[in-house]
Amino acid sequence: MWIRLVASAAALELVGLLAWSLVSPSRASAEESLFFAGKTMRLVVGMPPGGGVDIYARLVQRYIEQHLPGKPSIVAQNMPGAGSLRAVQSLAASPDDGTVILTFSSSLVTESIISPERVKADFRTFSFLGNVAEDSRVCFVRAAIAFKNWPEFAQREGVVFGGTAAGTSGNLDVAILRNLLGVKLKLVQGYAGSADKRLALEKGEIDGDCAGATSLPDGWVKTGKVSVVIKHSASAMPGIPPTVPYAGALLKDPADRRVYDFLVTPQLFGRLFLVSAKVPPERLATLRKAFDAAMADPAFRAEAAKLGLAVSPTPGAEVDKNISALYATPPKIIARAMAIARE
Numbered sequence: 001m002w003i004r005l006v007a008s009a010a011a012l013e014l015v016g017l018l019a020w021s022l023v024s025p026s027r028a029s030a031e032e033s034l035f036f037a038g039k040t041m042r043l044v045v046g047m048p049p050g051g052g053v054d055i056y057a058r059l060v061q062r063y064i065e066q067h068l069p070g071k072p073s074i075v076a077q078n079m080p081g082a083g084s085l086r087a088v089q090s091l092a093a094s095p096d097d098g099t100v101i102l103t104f105s106s107s108l109v110t111e112s113i114i115s116p117e118r119v120k121a122d123f124r125t126f127s128f129l130g131n132v133a134e135d136s137r138v139c140f141v142r143a144a145i146a147f148k149n150w151p152e153f154a155q156r157e158g159v160v161f162g163g164t165a166a167g168t169s170g171n172l173d174v175a176i177l178r179n180l181l182g183v184k185l186k187l188v189q190g191y192a193g194s195a196d197k198r199l200a201l202e203k204g205e206i207d208g209d210c211a212g213a214t215s216l217p218d219g220w221v222k223t224g225k226v227s228v229v230i231k232h233s234a235s236a237m238p239g240i241p242p243t244v245p246y247a248g249a250l251l252k253d254p255a256d257r258r259v260y261d262f263l264v265t266p267q268l269f270g271r272l273f274l275v276s277a278k279v280p281p282e283r284l285a286t287l288r289k290a291f292d293a294a295m296a297d298p299a300f301r302a303e304a305a306k307l308g309l310a311v312s313p314t315p316g317a318e319v320d321k322n323i324s325a326l327y328a329t330p331p332k333i334i335a336r337a338m339a340i341a342r343e
Helices: 002-036 052-067 082-093 107-114 150-154 169-179 194-203 254-263 265-269 281-296 298-307 316-327 331-341
Strands: 040-045 073-078 100-103 126-131 137-142 157-162 184-188 208-212 226-231 272-276
Touching: 002 281, 040 052, 040 082, 052 073, 052 100, 052 281, 052 298, 082 100, 082 107, 107 169, 107 265, 107 316, 107 331, 126 281, 126 316, 137 169, 150 226, 157 169, 157 194, 157 208, 169 184, 169 208, 169 254, 169 265, 169 331, 194 208, 254 265, 254 331, 265 316, 272 281, 281 298, 281 316
Parallel strands: 040 073, 040 100, 157 184
Antiparallel strands: 100 272, 126 272, 137 208, 137 226
16 A cells, blocks of 8 residues: 555656646746846947948847847947957956847957967857857958969068957958968058958058958959958858869968868857856757747848858857867967967
8 A cells, every 4th residue: 555655656746747847848938038028138249330240240139139038129239349359358247147148259269269368268158159150251452462373472572451459350361371371461450340441441551351251342352343362261152253262272281281270260150149158047048049040030041141141050059069179279289379370
């Protein structure tokens, strides 16, 4: 009799647990909806308006709020400074309840590894919502800088490129051109972002720049206003002539190639979005679910295509793993990358 009662009690407990497991997701969803309802969230953009980081940020802003329970509103706030480090560090003083999302220059991740004394941020301590797309980058010059092929361009001296700040993708691209590929470029620092550098190029203040292929103005390549000299992706890139060489293929020394692969890793991370690691697990799950839903939204895909923006999303949990793997890079490679990035 006692055994039968114990068995019955155990069965009732199991039924109760099963019932709770079925009810709790909807209850959690209701709680999340109640939390977000009426809220005004912030999407902090670590670069100035007009560049690739900003364009992707505003696209995500318009769709992720539609997929969050409670339908909160999201306000984008540009906070440039120190290659977007200012924005990253601002999270420490921001609410850690999931109402503040950040996007920034992904090259800051490698900078945090090779220059930890300058970039005081460990990206393993953040929680990533995901990555919208790779940031497939190219380097280009204005039409006045005529050349027939890569070897001819690589031998030229005095070509002036624009720079923003140490740690930004454009500055790192120039460091790769100068130190791994031997191009004798001059770098003029101080431009606020890619939009400012485009204006400088049009005025003839600088001869060239490096940027995400999707952030190049419509028609610049097609009309011959600029010529793309090199790309940092082995894959074919829409709108970029197939004759443009892939930088990685030009490096014959395996040691150089390993350092190059490390330095261009931010392109694979691309357009990252994150929140504070202190955001509660259930809130993080809600944010990640909304991010994934936005990425799959046909309207989001259609608008991205209309803007000429690539979409190849990576889920947040996978980004977390990729970030941890990058921090495990062998010290010898990090030391060489450090010397190149700091030049």
